[in-house]
Amino acid sequence: MKNMIKGALAGAAMLAASMxxxxxxxxxQLKWVTQAQFAGYYVALDKGFYKEEGLNVTIKPGGPDIxxxxxxAGGGADVVLDWxxxxxxxxxxxxxxxxxxxxxxxSGMMLTCRKDAGVATAAxxxxxxxxxxxxxxxxxFLSWMSKLGLKTDGSAGGxxxxxxxxNVDPILQKQAACVSTMTYNEYWQVIxxxxxxxxxxxxxxxxxxxSTLEDGMYVLGENLKDAAxxxxxxxxxxxxxxxxxxxxxxxxxxxxxxxxxxxSGAQTEKHQRRMMSEVAKLTAGSNGAxxxxxxxxxxASLLQAGSDPVITKQPEGAYxxxxxxxxxx
Numbered sequence: 536m537k538n539m540i541k542g543a544l545a546g547a548a549m550l551a552a553s554m555x556x557x558x559x560x561x562x563x564q565l566k567w568v569t570q571a572q573f574a575g576y577y578v579a580l581d582k583g584f585y586k587e588e589g590l591n592v593t594i595k596p597g598g599p600d601i602x603x604x605x606x607x608a609g610g611g612a613d614v615v616l617d618w619x620x621x622x623x624x625x626x627x628x629x630x631x632x633x634x635x636x637x638x639x640x641x642s643g644m645m646l647t648c649r650k651d652a653g654v655a656t657a658a659x660x661x662x663x664x665x666x667x668x669x670x671x672x673x674x675x676f677l678s679w680m681s682k683l684g685l686k687t688d689g690s691a692g693g694x695x696x697x698x699x700x701x702n703v704d705p706i707l708q709k710q711a712a713c714v715s716t717m718t719y720n721e722y723w724q725v726i727x728x729x730x731x732x733x734x735x736x737x738x739x740x741x742x743x744x745x746s747t748l749e750d751g752m753y754v755l756g757e758n759l760k761d762a763a764x765x766x767x768x769x770x771x772x773x774x775x776x777x778x779x780x781x782x783x784x785x786x787x788x789x790x791x792x793x794x795x796x797x798x799s800g801a802q803t804e805k806h807q808r809r810m811m812s813e814v815a816k817l818t819a820g821s822n823g824a825x826x827x828x829x830x831x832x833x834x835a836s837l838l839q840a841g842s843d844p845v846i847t848k849q850p851e852g853a854y855x856x857x858x859x860x861x862x863x864x
Contacts, residue, residue: 558591559767564612565597566750567701569797571811572719573616574789575638575818579778581792588770594796599701602670604630607755613764614771619748619833620674620845626853627846631756634854636772636862637829638779640821642746643718643813644675646738647703647725652712654736657743660685661692666699666706666714674845676715678836679745681844703728713738719813723806747833749817751825756852765858773862776823783818786811824859 565573576594579585585592595612597603603615604625614635617625622632646665648654654663660683667676677687686693697711703724705711716722718739726732740746752772758764782789790807830853837845 558586558589559770560591560593561585561614561767561771562593562595562612563771564595564601564603564606564615566603566616566618567597568799568801569596569793570720570802571790571793571807571814572717572750574782574793574811574814575775575779577778577792577796578782578789579774581795582778582781584774584777585771588774590767590770590774592771596798599670603753604632607632607753613754613758614768615753616750617753618672618675619751619830620678620837621672622751622753623834623837623846623850623853624674626850627848631852632753633756633759633852634751634825634830635754635759635768635858636752636776636823637748637825638752638776638821638823639748639750639817640819640826640829641817642675642740642749643817644740644746644749645716645718645722646676646713646740647706647716647722648713648736648738649706649709649730650734650736652709654712657683657738660694660713662694663712664695664697664705664710666697666703666711668699668701668715672715674837675740675745675747678747678839678845679740679743682745682836682839706730719810719817723809727806745836747836748825748829759855759857768858769861772823772858776862779818779821779823782811783815786815822859822863824856824863825854827856830854 563576580592580594603617606612607615608630626632653659667673680687680694687696689695697705699705699715703714703721706714706725707728716725754768787808790811793807794802794804834850
């Protein structure tokens with residue numbers, strides 16, 4: 536009997552080891568630091584959704600000097616999260632980035648301005664200093680200014696671009712009339728710093744007709760030729776979207792999971808819970824599949840007439856629905 540029990544235990548151990556070995560590794564590069572913007576992936580990891588799909592997922596936080604396109608080009612990730620303008624610009628420059636899923640349905644990008652700087656409408660941007668994020672985040676802004684017919688070189692009648700760090704100091708210190716903010720993050724930093732909503736004028740890119748898709752999942756096109764890699768991505772997308780839907784329905788729990796994964800300890804419960812509630816509004820309505828109409832709207836915005844368009848030609852092969860078609864079966 537003892538031998539039978541020992542044999543059974545040994546068999547179970549071998550099976551567990553075999554299952555562990557069978558897990559496929561996937562490395563995900565985030566666009567920014569650990570925060571509720573990426574809650575769906577941390578939830579999928581915490582709740583075992585990736586493990587259920589036979590995946591061993593490593594999530595790599597981003598930062599101010601980390602460009603997802605560069606990371607994947609250098610072999611540092613299997614999947615990266617990026618905004619579509621940045622991804623398409625990288626693609627036109629020769630990096631074969633392909634969108635395989637689109638968890639974010641709506642844009643959270645805004646320009647937040649001080650009323651006392653003399654900004655009431657977009658017509659007031661002329662001859663003002665505007666804070667702009669770079670590292671691929673500048674493309675929606677440049678597209679918008681092109682649409683407005685405003686030069687961004689600081690010349691008379693145009694705008695002066697202040698290369699904004701990932702903070703809101705320029706608007707607090709009156710170095711800029713407006714700064715780039717997200718609905719779920721920097722806007723609230725402005726409020727927490729002491730400016731009241733009535734002191735501000737907010738321009739949402741969605742409302743200005745220049746919204747572009749954010750936070751999509753991108754891989755290298757050449758990897759999609761490998762059936763095993765495609766299968767991994769199907770499982771990764773399926774588990775990730777399960778994580779996102781759970782996060783939408785359980786925002787406080789999702790924020791707490793993010794905090795547990797924040798090695799920097801820089802985030803606060805108040806901010807992350809508020810962020811998660813706002814992020815849930817942006818992922819709502821998406822099952823992960825890219826809406827082709829949203830893609831075409833983004834491309835049209837980037838191609839619009841102007842002296843410095845973000846992309847100069849219609850992209851080809853920039854997305855595939857093959858992964859989500861399989862994942863959503």
